[in-house]
Amino acid sequence: MNIEIEDLAKEFGTTRALHPVSLFIPSGALVALLGPSGSGKTTLLRVLGGLEFPTSGRVLFGGQDATDLSVQERRAGFVFQSYALFKHMTVFENIAYGLRARPRKERPTEVEIGRRVDRLLDLIQLPDIGPRYPNQLSGGQRQRVALARALAIEPRMLLLDEPFGALDAKVRKELRQGLREIHDRTGLTTVFVTHDQEEAMELADLVVVMSMGRIEQVGKPADIRAKPASDFVREFTAA
Amino acid sequence: MRAGILRSPSPLPGFGLSFGIMVTVLSIVVLLPIGALLGRGLMIGPGDVWDMVNSRRIWSALTLSFRAALIASLFNLVFGLLLAWVLVRYRFWGRRLVDAAVDLPFALPTAVAGIALSALYAPNGVFGQALAPLGITVAYTELGIWVALVFIGFPFVVRTVQPVIEELEPDLEEVSATLGARRMYTLRRVILPTLTPALLTGFALALARSVGEYGSVIFIAGNIPNLTEIAPLLIVIRLEEYNYDAAAAIGIAMLVISFAMLLVINIIQTWSRRRIGLV
Amino acid sequence: MSDNTLSRPVPVTTEPPVARAALIGLAILFVALFLFAPLVTVFAEALAEGWRGVRAALSLPDARAAIGMTLTIAAIAVPLNAVFGIAAAWAIAKFDFTGKAFLITLIDLPFSVSPVVAGLMLVLLFGANSTLGGWFIANDMPIVFAYPGILLATLFVTFPFVARELIPVMIEQGPAEEEAALTLGASGWRTFFTVTLPNIRWALLYGVLLCNARAMGEFGAVAVVSGKIRGETATMPTMVEMFYNEYLSVAAFSLAAVLAMLALLTLLLKSLLEWRHADLLAATRRH
Numbered sequence: 001m002n003i004e005i006e007d008l009a010k011e012f013g014t015t016r017a018l019h020p021v022s023l024f025i026p027s028g029a030l031v032a033l034l035g036p037s038g039s040g041k042t043t044l045l046r047v048l049g050g051l052e053f054p055t056s057g058r059v060l061f062g063g064q065d066a067t068d069l070s071v072q073e074r075r076a077g078f079v080f081q082s083y084a085l086f087k088h089m090t091v092f093e094n095i096a097y098g099l100r101a102r103p104r105k106e107r108p109t110e111v112e113i114g115r116r117v118d119r120l121l122d123l124i125q126l127p128d129i130g131p132r133y134p135n136q137l138s139g140g141q142r143q144r145v146a147l148a149r150a151l152a153i154e155p156r157m158l159l160l161d162e163p164f165g166a167l168d169a170k171v172r173k174e175l176r177q178g179l180r181e182i183h184d185r186t187g188l189t190t191v192f193v194t195h196d197q198e199e200a201m202e203l204a205d206l207v208v209v210m211s212m213g214r215i216e217q218v219g220k221p222a223d224i225r226a227k228p229a230s231d232f233v234r235e236f237t238a239a
Numbered sequence: 240m241r242a243g244i245l246r247s248p249s250p251l252p253g254f255g256l257s258f259g260i261m262v263t264v265l266s267i268v269v270l271l272p273i274g275a276l277l278g279r280g281l282m283i284g285p286g287d288v289w290d291m292v293n294s295r296r297i298w299s300a301l302t303l304s305f306r307a308a309l310i311a312s313l314f315n316l317v318f319g320l321l322l323a324w325v326l327v328r329y330r331f332w333g334r335r336l337v338d339a340a341v342d343l344p345f346a347l348p349t350a351v352a353g354i355a356l357s358a359l360y361a362p363n364g365v366f367g368q369a370l371a372p373l374g375i376t377v378a379y380t381e382l383g384i385w386v387a388l389v390f391i392g393f394p395f396v397v398r399t400v401q402p403v404i405e406e407l408e409p410d411l412e413e414v415s416a417t418l419g420a421r422r423m424y425t426l427r428r429v430i431l432p433t434l435t436p437a438l439l440t441g442f443a444l445a446l447a448r449s450v451g452e453y454g455s456v457i458f459i460a461g462n463i464p465n466l467t468e469i470a471p472l473l474i475v476i477r478l479e480e481y482n483y484d485a486a487a488a489i490g491i492a493m494l495v496i497s498f499a500m501l502l503v504i505n506i507i508q509t510w511s512r513r514r515i516g517l518v
Numbered sequence: 519m520s521d522n523t524l525s526r527p528v529p530v531t532t533e534p535p536v537a538r539a540a541l542i543g544l545a546i547l548f549v550a551l552f553l554f555a556p557l558v559t560v561f562a563e564a565l566a567e568g569w570r571g572v573r574a575a576l577s578l579p580d581a582r583a584a585i586g587m588t589l590t591i592a593a594i595a596v597p598l599n600a601v602f603g604i605a606a607a608w609a610i611a612k613f614d615f616t617g618k619a620f621l622i623t624l625i626d627l628p629f630s631v632s633p634v635v636a637g638l639m640l641v642l643l644f645g646a647n648s649t650l651g652g653w654f655i656a657n658d659m660p661i662v663f664a665y666p667g668i669l670l671a672t673l674f675v676t677f678p679f680v681a682r683e684l685i686p687v688m689i690e691q692g693p694a695e696e697e698a699a700l701t702l703g704a705s706g707w708r709t710f711f712t713v714t715l716p717n718i719r720w721a722l723l724y725g726v727l728l729c730n731a732r733a734m735g736e737f738g739a740v741a742v743v744s745g746k747i748r749g750e751t752a753t754m755p756t757m758v759e760m761f762y763n764e765y766l767s768v769a770a771f772s773l774a775a776v777l778a779m780l781a782l783l784t785l786l787l788k789s790l791l792e793w794r795h796a797d798l799l800a801a802t803r804r805h
Contacts, residue, residue, distance in 0.1 A: 051413050051530055071416040071530045078417035084410035088432040098418030101428070153418055246615040251696055252706035254613050260605035261621070264598075268673045269627055272639035279642050318548050325545040329538055337546065339789040343553050345728070346781035346788075348735025350755040351774040354762050355556035358563055358771075366555070390552060409531050416530040444629075451632020454737035454755070458762065471634035471738060478641060478742060490638045497630040505623070 001062040001156050001189055002027040003048065008057035010043050017043040019213045020057060025191065025206070027062075030183050032200035033193045035210035036236070041193045042161055044210070048191065049159045050074040061156060077150030077188075081162040083142045085134040091145050092117055092130035098153035120148040123182065140171040147182065158183070160192035164199065176203050197237045201225070209233050276494065279487040291488035296464055297473060301492060304470040307381060308449035311388030316442045319396025320434070326397075327404040341397050344390050349454030356387055357458040379461030384469065387455040392445030399441030403434055436511025443504040450496060560778045563771035575761075575772035583749045584757035584773065587668075591753065592733040595672040599729050600722065603680025608714075611688030612696065622685070628677040636674045637742025640667055663745035668753065671739035676729045683725030684718055687799065691717055720795040724788065731784040735777060 003025040010018040018040045025031050033041040046052040048059060050071035058067045066074060086094050095117045099108055108116070121127050124144040134142060143163060150158060163179065164172045180203060183190045194200050200207050201221040209216045209224065209232075217229040228234035246254065280288050292298075326338050344352065360367045360377040367378055377383045407430070415425040453471040460467045470493055477486035532538065564572055575581060606625060610618060628636065644651040644661035654661050661667045695717065699709040715722075737755040744751040746760060754773055761770035792799065 049417055051417070053529075071413075072419045072421060074417075075419065076417060078414060080410045080414055082408065082410050084408065084414040086411065086429060086432075097415070097420070097428075101415070101418060101420035101424050149414075149418065246613060249613050249693065250700060251612050251693055252700075253608060253710070257605040257609040258613075258615075260602060261609050264602045264605075265621075265624060268670065268677055269624065272636065272643050272670075272674065273627075273631075275643035275648070276635070276639045318545075321541060322545050322548065325541050328532065329542055331542050333546070335789070337549050339785050340549050340553050342785055342788065343557065343781065346731045346735075346784045347557070348737060348755045348758075348774075348777045348781070350737040350758050351560060351735070351777050351781075352556055354758060354770055354774060355559045355563075358767075359555055359559045365559070386552075390556065393552065412531045422530075422533055447630045451635065452738075453632065453634045453741075458759075471632050474634050474638055475742060478638065483642060483645070483647070486638055487642060490635045493632055493635050497632065497635075501623075501627075501630045 003157065003189060003191075004058075004060040004063075005044075005048075006058040006060070008044070008047060008059065009055050010040075010047060010052060011055045016213055018047075018054075021213075021215045023208060023215060023218065025189060027189055028187050029189055029205050030180070030203065031189075031191045031206045031208060032204035033191060033208050033210060034195070034197060034200040034236075035216075036195055038212070039210040040213040041208075041210045043213075045159050045161055045191060045193050048157075049076045049078045051078070075153060075156050077153060077155030077158045079143075079146045079150050079158070079160040079163055081165045083134075083146040083166075085142055085146060085149075087134050089133075090130065091121075091126075091132050091134070091137070094134070094145060095120055095149045095152050097149060116152060117148075120152055123151070123185070124148045124178070138171075139167050140175055143167065143175060144178065147179070151182075151186065155188065158186075158188045158190040160190070162194060163192055164194070164196075172199075179203065201237070209236065211236070273494075276487060276490055279484070280491045283484050283487065287484075288488045288491060291485050292492050296468070297470075297489060297492075299465040300468050300470040300473045300489075301496075303381070303384070303468070304450050304493075305496065307384045307388055307469070308392075308446050308452075311385050311449050312392055312442050312445040314385070314389050315392045315396050315445050316438060319393065319441060319445075320400055320438060323397045323400040323404055327401060341394050343394075344392075345394050349391065349452070350458075352390055353387065353455040353458035356383070356390065356455065360386065360459060378459055379463075379467065381467055383459035383461070384456050384467060387459050388449040388452060391452050391455050392449045395445035395448065396438065396441035399444065400434055400437045403437040407433065436507060439507045439511075440504060443500060443507065447497060447500045447504070450500070451493060557778060560771055560774050563767060564775040566771075567768050571768040572772045572775070575766075575769035576776070578769060580748050580752065580757060580760075581769065581773055584752050584754045585776070587752065588734050588754040591668055591672050592730055595669055595676060595733045596726060596730050598673060599676055599680050599733075600726055602677075603684050603725060604718075604722070606681040607684035607688045607718075608710075610685055611691075612693050625678050625681050628674050631674075633671075633675055633736065633738030634742055637671055637739040640670055640674070640739075640743050644670075662743055663747065663751060665751065667743040668740050668751060671743045672733050672736055675736050675739050676732045679729035679732065680722065680725035683721050683728070683799070687718055687721040688714075717798075720791060720798045724791050724799055727784055727787055727791070731781060734780060 005021060005023040007020040007022055008018060009016070009020045021044070033044060035041045043052060047054050050069060054067065058065060060066060086097065089097070096113050099113050099116065117130065118127070121130060124147060126141060126144060129137065129141065129145070134145070137145065160179075164175055167175065176199065179192075192204075204221065206218065207221055207224055208218050211232050217224055217233050224233065224237060228237060283291075322337075322341060326334060326341075357378060358364050360370075360383060362368070362371065362376075362378065364378070370377060375382070377386055411429055411433070412425055415429050420428070451471060453469070453475075456469055457472055460469060462468050462472055470489060474486045474489050477483075477489065533541070610622065641662050642648060644654060644667060646652065646655060646662070651662060659666070661670070695713050696709050699713045704712065735755055737759070740753055741756050741759070744753065744756060746752050746756045748760070752760065754777055758770050758773050758777070761773065
C-alpha cells in the first residue's frame with residue numbers, strides 16, 4: 001500500500017515539529033527516515049501511525065484519506081524503540097494481543113489465534129519462546145517479539161521507531177538482516193526512523209533525510225551519497 | 240558488641256553507635272511490649288486464651304472489625320484507584336487542593352474525625368437529615384463504621400498506586416492502541432494488570448489499619464454489644480474492668496490477624512517484584 | 519470525515535472528554551463528601567456559639583492542661599524518634615549486615631498493630647500488677663496512668679515515621695559522598711553533619727512532620743495508657759472525647775478545631791515540601 005503525505009505540518013504549542021512536508025512512499029518500499037534528534041522524523045512516523053494528529057495537511061493510504069482515521073482503525077503495525085512489550089503477559093499472549101482485542105465478530109477462534117502466533121514465532125525464528133515472559137528475553141529477542149506482535153494484526157504497513165536503537169553493535173547487524181528478510185517476505189510498505197546514516201544507507205531502498213522539521217532530500221542511498229542536495233545532507237551522511 | 244552480627248567491612252564509622260541506638264530503642268519501645276502481651280498469653284495458656292476469645296460477644300466484635308475493614312477497604316480500592324488516576328492523568332482546577340486533601344486522614348487525629356463524622360451523620364446532622372428520607376441510617380449502625388473506616392483507610396490506596404501510575408510508560412498504551420485495542424480494553428488488559436500489585440499492597444495496608452482502628456469508629460458506631468461493638472473497644476472495656484487476662488486474649492487475637500496481614504503484604508510485594516519488577 | 523473537525527479522534531493515551539469530566543466530577547464529589555465535609559463540620563460545630571464559645575472553651579483549665587500535655591509529649595517524642603530514625607537509617611542504609619530485612623520488618627511492625635493493642639501491651643508490661651510495673655511504682659515512678667506511659671505509647675505508634683522516610687533516601691544516595699569526606703580527612707561526626715545531614719534534611723523534615731502530626735493526634739493507645747485523668751494525664755484528643763461524652767459539644771469541637779488547624783498546617787507544609795523537594799524525598803510512601 002502506498003503512502004502519500006501532503007503538506008503535513010505539526011505544532012506542539014508554539015514549536016513547529018514539522019513544517020509542511022510532502023512525501024510519496026511507493027507500495028512495498030523499505031524507507032528510512034534519517035535525521036538527528038529534533039529533526040521531526042519520529043513525529044512524522046507517529047502521525048503516520050495515528051499516534052499524533054497533524055495541525056494541517058493530509059495523509060493518504062492507497063489513495064484513501066486516512067488523516068482522521070483513529071489509531072485503532074489504521075492497522076499500522078508500530079514497533080516502539082522501547083519495544084513496549086506487556087511485562088505481565090507471555091510472549092504468546094503479547095503476540096496474540098491484537099487479535100484478542102478485536103470485537104467478538106471479527107475475532108479469530110482460539111485455534112486460529114494459536115496457529116497464527118506459531119507462524120509468526122517461526123517467522124522471527126524463535127519458535128520455542130511462546131511461554132516465556134519478556135523479562136526472560138534478550139534485547140534482540142524482545143525486538144523480534146515486538147515485530148511479530150505488530151505483524152499479527154495483519155497491518156497495512158510497518159512503522160518502526162529506532163528499531164535497533166537499544167541494541168549493541170553486533171546484534172544490530174544481525175537484526176538489520178532480519179528486518180530486511182521479513183520485509184521481503186511480507187512485502188509490506190515499511191518505514192523506519194533512525195539517526196544512524198550507515199543503518200539507513202545499508203538497509204533502506206529509499207532514504208528521507210530530515211532536519212529541523214523539514215525534508216532535506218529523498219532518494220536512493222547511492223544517489224544521496226553521490227549528489228547530496230545540501231551542505232547539511234553532505235555533512236550528515238559523511239562517513 | 241559486633242559479635243554475632245555478620246557485617247561486611249565498610250570504611251564508614253558509626254555502625255556500632257547507630258546499630259546500638261536502633262536495637263536499644265526498638266527493644267524498649269516495640270519488642271518488650273509485644274513480648275509482654277505474648278508472655279501474658281503464655282502465662283494464661285493457649286487453651287485458656289482460646290476459651291476466653293471463644294464467646295459470642297468477642298467473635299461478633301472480631302468479625303465485625305474484620306468485615307467492616309474489608310468492605311471499607313474494597314470501597315477504598317475502587318475510589319483510591321479513581322483518585323490516583325484522576326490526580327496523575329488529568330489537569331483540572333483545584334487538582335493540587337484535592338491532592339493535598341487526600342492526606343487529611345493521615346493528619347487529622349482520629350478522635351477529631353470520629354466526633355466530626357458522628358455530628359455529620361447523627362439524626363440531626365447535615366448528612367443524617369439528608370439521608371433519613373431515603374430510609375438510610377448511618378450513625379449508630381454498621382454503616383457508620385464503614386464510613387469511618389473509609390475515611391481512615393482512604394489515603395493508603397491512593398498513595399501506593401499514584402507513583403506507579405506516574406511511572407507508567409505511555410508506550411504501553413500507545414502500542415495497545417496501534418494493535419487495534421479500544422481504550423477500555425487497554426485499561427482492562429494493560430493498565431489494570433500493571434497496577435494490580437500496587438493496588439493489592441494499598442488494599443492490604445488500608446485493611447491492616449482499619450481492622451485495628453478505634454478513635455474514628457467509637458463515636459459513630461453506637462457500640463451495641465454483638466452488633467456495632469468493635470474488637471478494640473472490647474479491649475478497652477475489659478481493661479476498664481481490670482480484667483487484664485480477657486483484654487490480653489482479645490489483644491493476642493488481633494495481633495495474630497495483624498501479623499497474618501503483614502505476611503500477606505510481604506508475599507504480595509515479593510511476588511510482584513519477581514513477576515513485573517515494580518511495586 | 520476529514521472535513522468534520524468534530525470527528526477528530528482524541529489522543530490515544532487518554533479517555534474521551536465525557537469520561538474524563540465524569541471521573542473528575544466523581545473524584546471531587548468523593549473528596550468533598552468524605553474528606554471535606556467532616557473537616558468543615560469540625561469548624562462549624564466549634565463556632566456554633568460564635569467566637570466567644572470557642573474562647574471560653576479553650577480557656578477551660580482542663581483544655582489548657584490538655585494542650586500543654588500534648589505539646590510536651592510531642593516535644594519529647596518527636597526528637598527521640600528523629601534520633602532513632604537517623605540512627606536506624608544510618609545503620610541500615612550505609613552498612614550491610616545479616617538480618618537487615620528482618621530489622622526493617624520489625625521497624626514497620628507498629629503500623630500493623632492496633633493502637634489499642636499497643637496501649638494494652640504497655641499496661642500489661644508496666645501496670646500495677648506486673649513485676650516491672652510494681653517495681654517502678656515502689657520506686658515512685660509510675661508509668662501507666664502517668665506521663666512516661668503516654669510517652670511510650672506515643673513513641674510506639676509514631677515509631678516508623680522518620681526511619682521509613684530516611685531509609686530509602688539514604689539507600690539511594692549510597693555511601694560514596696561520606697567515603698569521599700573521610701578520605702579528605704573529615705572525622706566521622708564532621709562527615710555526618712556536613713555531608714549526610716544536608717543530604718537528608720528535607721526527608722528528615724518530612725518524616726518529623728508526619729511523626730509530629732501522629733504524636734499530637736494519637737488517641738487509642740494514649741486513651742488506654744493514660745487513664746484520662748483530667749488536668750493530669752489527659753491529652754488533647756482524649757480531652758476531646760471526654761468533653762464530647764459530657765455533651766459539651768462546643769468545648770469538644772473547639773479543641774478538635776485546634777487539632778484540625780494543626781492538621782491543615784501539617785498538610786500545607788507537607789505539600790510545600792513535596793512540590794519543592796520532591797526529588798529529595800522517598801519515591802514511594804506508605805504511612
